[in-house]
Amino acid sequence: MTMSLSAELWPDVQPDAARRLMLAGVESFAQRGYHATTTRDIATNAGMSPAALYVHFPSKAALLFAISRSGHEQALALVQNAAEQADTPMTALREIVERFVAWHARRHTVARVVQYELGALPEQEYRVVAELRRGIERIVHDIVVRGAEAGQFTVSDPMTAARAVLSLGVDVARWYTDRSRTSPAELGRQYGELALRMLGADPARAASPRN
Template sequence: MPSTDTRTGPDARAVVTSEAVLDTALTLFAQRGYHGTALSQIAEILGIRTPSLYNHMRSKQELLETIVRQTLDHVLADFHAAVKGTDDPVVQLREATRVYALRHATHRREALIVNRDTTSLPEPALTAMRQRRREHERAIRSVIARGIESGTFAVGNAGLASFAILEMSVSIARWFREDGPRTAEQVADEYAEFALRIVRYRP
C-alpha cells in the first residue's frame, strides 16, 4: 500500500517512497495493463505530480522490468525449494504445482502483469524473461517425463500436460479473492490435486 504523509489540510505535502511507487504501479498495471496506464495516474494516486515520480524511479519501463524480473525469480526459487527434498515425481509435481498456484493466489497483481505485459519489455530484457519462463516450464515437463518413464504417470505427452497444468494455475490470479470462500492454501491444494489428475496418477 502507498505510504503517504499523514498531514492533511491545504498545504499537505505527500511523502512517497520508491516502494510506494512500485506498489501503485503494480496495482494499476494489473488493472489496466502497462500501455493502458499513464504515469500521471500513478502520481495522482500517490498525491504527487508526475515529474516527482522521477525521484523514485528511472523510467516507466524500468518499473515493468523490475516487477517482471522479481516475480519470475520468485517463481523459480519457489520451484527449486519445492522439489528439493525428494526425487519422487508425484511429490515433486504436487509441490511444484502447489507453490506455483499459491503464488498466483497471493500475488495476483504480479501474476497478471507478467502474463499480460511481459511482451512489452524491450530487448534484451524480453529474451531474458522468456528464458526464465521456459526454464520453469521445462523443469515441470521433466518431472512429468520422469513420472511417465517410471510408469507412475499415464499421459500421452509431457509437454501438453505441463502447459495445461501451468496455465490453469495462472488463471487463479484472475478470479481469486482474499475474502472469498476458500483460502489461498485451499485453492493451491486443490490445483495440486488437479495436476496429479491430469497426469493420471492413481494413489
C-alpha cells in the same frame, strides 16, 4: 498498510520508495492496463512527484520490467525449491502445483500484471523474462518426463502436459479475488490433486507433506 504490503512483496528491493512505486505500478497496470497508465499516474498513486519516480526507474518500461522480473524470479524460486525438496516426481509435482497456485491466488494482482503484460516489455527485457519462464517450464517438463519414466505418470505429450499443469496456476490470477470462497492454500491443495490426476497418477499415493 501500503508500505508493509510492498515490503512483503519485494523484501529484496531497496529503498522503500522504489517498493512503493512498484506497488503503485502494479495497482495502476492491473486496473487500466500498462499502455493507458502514465508515469504521473503511478507517482501520484505512490504519493510522489513524477521527478521522484525517475530517480528510481528511468522509464515506465523499467518499472514494469522490475515488477515482471521480480514476479518471475519469485515463481521460479518457489518451483525450484519445491522440486529440490521432494524425493519423487509425484511429490515434486504436487508441491509445485500447491505452491504455484497458492502464489497466484495470494498475489493475484501482482500475478495479473506479471502474466498479462508480457507483450508490453521492450524486446531485451522480454528476453530476460522469457528465459525465466522457460526455466519454470523446463523444471515442470523434466519432472513430468522423470515421472513417466518411473511409471508414476502416464502422458502422451510431456510438453503439453507441463503447460496444462502451469496453465491451471496461471489462470488463477485471472479469476481469483479477495472475495473468493476458497483460501489460496486450500485451492493449491485441490489443484495439486487435479494436476496429479491429469498426469495419470493416483493422488492418494503422493500425500501432501503439509497435511
